[in-house]
Structure formats: structure tokens, C-alpha cells
Amino acid sequence: MIEKLLPSSVAVAETYGDPPHAPFLRGELEAVSCAVEGRRREFAAVRWCARRALADLGVGPSAILPGERGSPVWPEGVVGSMTHCDGYRGAAVGQVPGVLALGIDAEPHLPLPEGVLNIAALPAEQRRIADMQRLAPEICWDRLLFSMKEAVYKAWFPLTRRWLGFEQADITIGHDGTFSAHLLADDPAVPSEGFAGRWLVEEGLMVTAVAVTAQRH
Numbered sequence: 001m002i003e004k005l006l007p008s009s010v011a012v013a014e015t016y017g018d019p020p021h022a023p024f025l026r027g028e029l030e031a032v033s034c035a036v037e038g039r040r041r042e043f044a045a046v047r048w049c050a051r052r053a054l055a056d057l058g059v060g061p062s063a064i065l066p067g068e069r070g071s072p073v074w075p076e077g078v079v080g081s082m083t084h085c086d087g088y089r090g091a092a093v094g095q096v097p098g099v100l101a102l103g104i105d106a107e108p109h110l111p112l113p114e115g116v117l118n119i120a121a122l123p124a125e126q127r128r129i130a131d132m133q134r135l136a137p138e139i140c141w142d143r144l145l146f147s148m149k150e151a152v153y154k155a156w157f158p159l160t161r162r163w164l165g166f167e168q169a170d171i172t173i174g175h176d177g178t179f180s181a182h183l184l185a186d187d188p189a190v191p192s193e194g195f196a197g198r199w200l201v202e203e204g205l206m207v208t209a210v211a212v213t214a215q216r217h
Contacts, residue, residue, distance in 0.1 A: 002090050002104055005198040005209035009098050013052035014090035015045060022048040025063035042089060046082045050091035054078065057095055071157050081154045088205055101212040103155030103197075105147045109206050112142045120146050120166045132173065139201055145171060147208045152181045152195050155210040159189040173199070179208070 003012040022044040032043045050072075051061045059075055064082075067073040074080050080093035081102040088106045117126065121142075129141045148171050156164045162185070170182040181195040190212075197210040 001088075001200065001202060001205070002092060002106070002207045002209060004200055005207065006092055006102075006104075006211050007099075007213060009213070010092050010094045010102065010211060011053040011056035012090065012092045013049040013056075014088065015049055016087055016089075018042065018045040018089070019048050025061065027063050027065050031066055042084045046084045046089040046091060049089050050080060050082055050093065053080070053091050053093045057093060059093075068161065069157060069163070071154075079158060081151075083150075083207075085205070088207075090207070092209070094211070097214050099211065099213055101155040101159050101210070103151040103153065103195075103210040104207065105150040105154065105209075106205055106207045107143050107147045109140055109201055109204050110143060111140050112146055116146065117142045120149060122167060122170055125171060128172065132175075136175070140206070141173065144199060144201070144206050144208070145173065147206055148173070148179050148181070148197060148199065151197060151208040151210045152183075155195060155212055156183070156187075156190065159212070160187045162187065169195075181210075 018041045024044055032040045047064050050064055062075050064072050077096050078093055079099055079102055081104045082091045083104050083106045085106045086108055092102050092104050129145055132141045149166055149169055152169050153164050168185045171179055173179045177198055179197045179199055183194045195210045199208045
């Protein structure tokens with residue numbers, strides 16, 4: 001599903017359930033030793049996806065441990081992103097220098113809980129979301145915007161090692177399955193025009209993706 005949103009140079013793997021006996025590699029189990037069983041299963045499953053995607057790049061299996069702010073630590077020369085929600089786990093990886101950053105996010109196709117949009121969206125974004133909801137009420141635009149902000153942050157942080165708040169990305173959603181993020185925080189590691197991404201709603205899920213490639217940087 002998420003491969004529809006990313007360039008061919010990016011390897012993707014996904015699953016709609018937790019693979020039985022998905023292995024932990026060195027240090028991974030310790031990273032979730034205090035977590036409940038469901039969290040440990042999704043942690044293992046999304047890394048199972050990541051190792052399948054890495055294999056498509058010719059990269060051997062390795063532990064993928066949480067690093068600073070929980071951002072995954074990838075093998076040298078690799079960038080990537082992982083996501084999980086109820087009924088979906090996915091990972092995308094690419095190789096430097098062709099791919100500089102990736103951000104993917106998956107969410108259930110459901111409205112956001114009450115009050116979350118006011119936290120996640122700028123006033124201008126909320127107005128645009130309201131307009132889109134009137135034109136296409138079958139799509140949960142509020143959660144789609146939230147997912148885009150998550151994908152943008154996942155691409156931003158490995159490039160900058162800096163926090164990016166919800167209020168620092170102004171996102172415009174296209175009805176054609178694209179979106180753009182005007183970043184209200186400057187950093188020389190980030191394209192001056194901001195991030196461009198794509199989105200898809202399918203099978204009760206919504207997925208969003210940002211790929212920063214050498215051609216766009």
C-alpha cells in the first residue's frame with residue numbers, strides 16, 4: 001500500500017498483522033522489556049518489515065534500536081521510517097546519497113478524538129480542513145492532516161536532530177493525493193521549499209509519506 005506513495009528507489013515492506021515468531025535481534029527486546037505484550041509484538045513486527053525492506057536493498061539483517069527521541073537507528077548509509085497502527089505495520093528504507101530522508105505514517109481511517117485537531121492544526125489548516133470536509137465528507141481530513149504532520153516530523157528529525165512542533169509545519173492538502181508542508185522552522189539541512197508528500201486512503205486505513213531525494217534537495 002505505502003509503496004504507491006514512494007519513489008522506486010525506496011524499498012518498502014508491510015504487513016496487516018503481527019507475523020508469528022517475528023524475531024528480536026540483539027538489544028531490541030531490552031528496549032521494550034517494560035512494555036506490554038501488544039507493544040512488544042508491534043515493535044517486533046515493524047522491525048520484521050524493516051529487515052525485509054533492507055534485504056531488498058542488499059543490506060543484511062541488523063538490530064534497529066530506538067535512538068534520540070525514539071527515532072530508529074539505521075545501518076550506516078541507510079535512511080528509513082517505520083509506522084504501525086491497528087491492523088497495519090510498515091517500513092520504508094533508502095540509501096544515501098540518493099535518498100536523504102523518509103517519513104511514513106499510517107492511521108485508521110477514523111476522525112480524530114475530540115480536541116486533538118485544535119492542538120495539531122494551525123487556524124489556517126483548520127479552515128482548509130473544514131472546506132475539504134464539506135466537499136468530500138467521506139474522508140476524515142482531520143486525521144489525514146495529523147498523519148501528514150507525523151510523516152513530516154519523521155523526515156525532519158533525522159536531517160536536523162531538532163524537535164518540530166505541530167505548529168511549525170503548515171500543510172496544504174491536494175485532492176489529487178499530494179500534500180505540501182511549508183516549514184515554519186528553518187534549517188540548512190532541509191529543502192528551502194519545505195517537504196512534498198503523498199497520501200492514500202484505502203482498506204480502512206490512511207497512509208502518508210514524505211521522501212527527500214537528492215534531486216529535490
